[in-house]
Amino acid sequence: MTTGGFEVTGLTVVRGGTEVLRDLSCTVSAGEVTGLLGPSGCGKSTLMRAVVGVQQITRGSVRVLGEPAGSASLRHRIGYVTQTPSVYDDLTVVENLEFFASVLGVPRSRVGDCLTTVDLSSHRDAVVGRLSGGERSRVSLAVALLGEPELLVLDEPTVGLDPVLRQDLWGTFHALAAAGAAVLVSSHVMDEAMRCDRLLLMRDGRLIADDPPTALLARTGTADIESAFLALVREDR
Amino acid sequence: MSARVVLAVARRVLTQLRRDRRTVAMLLVLPCAIMTLLWWMFTGLPGRGFAALAPALLALIPFIVMFLVTSVTTLRERTSGTLERLLAMPMGKGDFLLGYALAFGVVATVQSALAVGVSTWFLDLDVNGPSWLLLVVAVLDALLGSALGLFVSAFARTEFQAVQFMPALVIPQILLCGLFVERDRLPRFLGVVSDCLPLSYAVDAMRSVSAQRHPDVLGDLALITAFAAAALVLGALTLRRRSA
Ligand SMILES: Nc1ncnc2c1ncn2[C@@H]1O[C@H](COP(=O)(O)OP(=O)(O)OP(=O)(O)O)[C@@H](O)[C@H]1O
Ligand SMILES: [Mg+2]
Numbered sequence: 001m002t003t004g005g006f007e008v009t010g011l012t013v014v015r016g017g018t019e020v021l022r023d024l025s026c027t028v029s030a031g032e033v034t035g036l037l038g039p040s041g042c043g044k045s046t047l048m049r050a051v052v053g054v055q056q057i058t059r060g061s062v063r064v065l066g067e068p069a070g071s072a073s074l075r076h077r078i079g080y081v082t083q084t085p086s087v088y089d090d091l092t093v094v095e096n097l098e099f100f101a102s103v104l105g106v107p108r109s110r111v112g113d114c115l116t117t118v119d120l121s122s123h124r125d126a127v128v129g130r131l132s133g134g135e136r137s138r139v140s141l142a143v144a145l146l147g148e149p150e151l152l153v154l155d156e157p158t159v160g161l162d163p164v165l166r167q168d169l170w171g172t173f174h175a176l177a178a179a180g181a182a183v184l185v186s187s188h189v190m191d192e193a194m195r196c197d198r199l200l201l202m203r204d205g206r207l208i209a210d211d212p213p214t215a216l217l218a219r220t221g222t223a224d225i226e227s228a229f230l231a232l233v234r235e236d237r
Numbered sequence: 238m239s240a241r242v243v244l245a246v247a248r249r250v251l252t253q254l255r256r257d258r259r260t261v262a263m264l265l266v267l268p269c270a271i272m273t274l275l276w277w278m279f280t281g282l283p284g285r286g287f288a289a290l291a292p293a294l295l296a297l298i299p300f301i302v303m304f305l306v307t308s309v310t311t312l313r314e315r316t317s318g319t320l321e322r323l324l325a326m327p328m329g330k331g332d333f334l335l336g337y338a339l340a341f342g343v344v345a346t347v348q349s350a351l352a353v354g355v356s357t358w359f360l361d362l363d364v365n366g367p368s369w370l371l372l373v374v375a376v377l378d379a380l381l382g383s384a385l386g387l388f389v390s391a392f393a394r395t396e397f398q399a400v401q402f403m404p405a406l407v408i409p410q411i412l413l414c415g416l417f418v419e420r421d422r423l424p425r426f427l428g429v430v431s432d433c434l435p436l437s438y439a440v441d442a443m444r445s446v447s448a449q450r451h452p453d454v455l456g457d458l459a460l461i462t463a464f465a466a467a468a469l470v471l472g473a474l475t476l477r478r479r480s481a
Contacts, residue, residue, distance in 0.1 A: 015481060072327075075327040078325070086318030100326070
């Protein structure tokens with residue numbers, strides 16, 4: 001067992017009186033891009049929040065990089081992009097990044113690097129509130145990359161982006177994984193699944209598959225992830 | 238606690254504020270305009286109406302303004318997800334709170350300096366004690382307002398609700414602080430309530446400074462500081478790293 005990535009055991013989370021995650025267990029390892037897929041409302045964001053340590057959990061355990069989720073020592077080792085971009089609308093792109101860089105205590109040079117990664121160098125002095133939705137979410141992504149985290153948790157980071165940029169960002173995710181990070185990316189666009197090294201398929205707060213995409217297709221005898229998911233749902237009933 | 242993070246938060250809050258030109262103008266001009274209006278109301282009247290009310294108003298304005306500004310700003314920080322993001326980063330709650338206190342302390346100092354300056358130079362407000370003490374009281378009031386604003390922002394889901402806390406928490410304090418009825422002449426029960434409210438001590442201190450050559454306001458200042466610190470601690474308890 002390496003200390004990279006994270007391990008979730010028997011996780012149950014109750015939100016607003018209903019069980020949003022039900023006795024869920026999974027392991028995500030370093031060096032891979034793991035996709036978290038499932039229909040809207042199945043609990044993807046909740047699972048990610050539990051891993052990052054901002055979600056109150058009801059039962060079970062979450063260990064991240066060898067320590068209990070939410071430990072103080074993990075705070076500079078995790079990069080987290082929330083589903084709705086959490087950046088300051090009334091600051092410019094570069095002001096946002098410089099602020100988070102000082103909070104993290106990373107050198108200013110990281111700001112330029114991360115802006116290049118998300119292809120926003122030309123918008124560095126634009127006020128975030130006046131950017132498009134996709135541009136805003138890229139600012140949020142750039143903030144998560146600042147600290148060169150060992151675990152990246154990205155909640156639908158590619159929504160609303162054009163195909164070229166999407167391809168570039170997936171390239172970035174793989175490069176980060178190759179450099180030794182664990183990368184967890186959620187999406188409910190099934191066609192992004194083939195870009196992952198491994199897939200976690202969720203439904204109704206439970207995991208219904210945990211395989212590499214090709215193995216999943218082979219196991220279900222289907223040609224694409226969407227059909228594989230439907231086949232698994234049928235089997236699951 | 239890290240000075241780097243505290244300063245980063247303070248600078249960021251001030252940059253945000255600076256970008257909002259209209260708010261800056263209101264913050265700086267409004268208190269002066271209100272003092273002028275008060276002076277104008279009493280110009281034709283006998284007695285010392287302006288001199289009697291101005292010190293209390295100098296205590297009230299920074300308190301109210303900072304209460305509103307802080308409750309809305311921190312509520313925004315809570316709802317936009319940036320607070321959650323910051324708390325998932327290596328940032329202490331104390332760093333966050335001190336950063337805010339520092340930024341709003343700066344704003345309050347400038348704001349109160351302008352209001353005190355306009356009142357004493359242009360409107361001939363007689364201050365028997367040292368004028369800088371007026372400023373000290375005003376800045377402490379502002380920090381008290383900020384601390385309370387931060388605390389109540391935890392109980393508001395929308396900016397509408399946050400603004401409603403102003404009449405709920407602030408107007409009773411204004412009524413009981415000695416501005417309308419001297420505190421020692423209030424009905425017994427209300428006198429006790431008045432003794433428990435921080436704004437009463439702020440107004441007392443302001444009045445002492447303007448009335449006495451060598452005012453003894455240390456007790457009042459200590460109490461205001463204690464109230465502000467208590468509100469900050471309560472506010473810190475509402476900054477949760479984990480939520481449901
Ligand atoms: N703050 C909250 N309070 C109570 N219930 C919540 C809260 N947030 C989410 N839920 C519920 O938890 C369930 C899972 O939500 P979650 O956000 O994890 O889904 P998701 O898989 O990320 O969906 P999407 O793909 O639409 O983002 C939903 O049924 C939702 O109604
Ligand atoms: Mg989600």
